[in-house]
């Protein structure tokens with residue numbers, strides 16, 4: 224794809240990324256489309272890392288770039304009227320510290336009118352159980368990007384089951400490499416491909 228924003232993220236051109244996002248917003252472009260380009264740029268960074276061209280320092284830099292772009296975009300998604308449609312517990316599962324996608328999900332859910340209990344990253348299984356018990360949330364969102372997180376997701380769902388909470392909550396999972404097969408393996412109710420899907424699922428369930 225030959226989108227200048229995708230290339231700028233892939234090349235880690237900080238000033239250019241900020242300029243392009245601002246220019247596109249000013250020109251009235253769809254913030255969702257801008258976000259998608261940023262995500263495609265991150266996917267390119269991931270490929271370059273896989274190819275041995277980039278190292279962890281570049282992943283960190285890309286993460287910071289994405290956060291800057293998202294900070295510019297976030298106000299354009301804020302459409303909530305203060306009313307809450309229900310509670311959703313969200314977190315990146317044990318062993319995984321990727322939070323960019325999770326934060327987008329949190330932001331979109333809030334903008335969509337949900338109260339979000341954000342547990343952060345590397346969240347122990349028990350913390351999800353505790354949060355559901357305390358808040359009475361009916362939806363749990365688990366984020367994970369590394370292969371290791373599949374087992375953490377499975378353990379989290381099993382712990383909800385063991386605590387007698389599974390029948391009261393719907394569980395959605397998401398994150399880069401997740402597939403329908405993984406969703407089935409971890410025992411979640413649905414897989415969401417992006418932050419908008421998280422909002423649609425929560426709307427469906429609450």
Ligand code: B12
Pocket residue numbers: 262265266267268269270272273279282283285286289318319320321322323324325327328363364365366367368369370371395396397398399400414415416417418419420421
């Ligand atoms: C940036 C990045 C990092 C940054 C993270 C910074 C941060 N604050 O998050 C840092 C440098 C910390 C990092 C570390 C590592 N990373 Co990394 N990282 C990435 C990278 C380049 C981008 C991830 C990202 O933010 N994407 C953009 C966001 C918006 O996309 P997303 O997370 O998928 O989220 C969207 C959807 O998936 C969905 N979604 C997400 N969560 C949820 C939840 C629900 C409920 C729903 C419905 C939807 C949903 O909505 C989001 C918005 O649309 C990816 C490559 C890639 N293509 O994903 C590698 C990648 C994920 N990392 C990888 C690896 C290997 C690592 C390290 C192990 C590297 C190392 N040797 O140390 C460590 C792991 C540390 C750990 N224990 O977690 C691999 C994972 C491979 C694997 N299968 O296990 C990848 C795929 C790179 C690669 N191609 O090899 N990483």
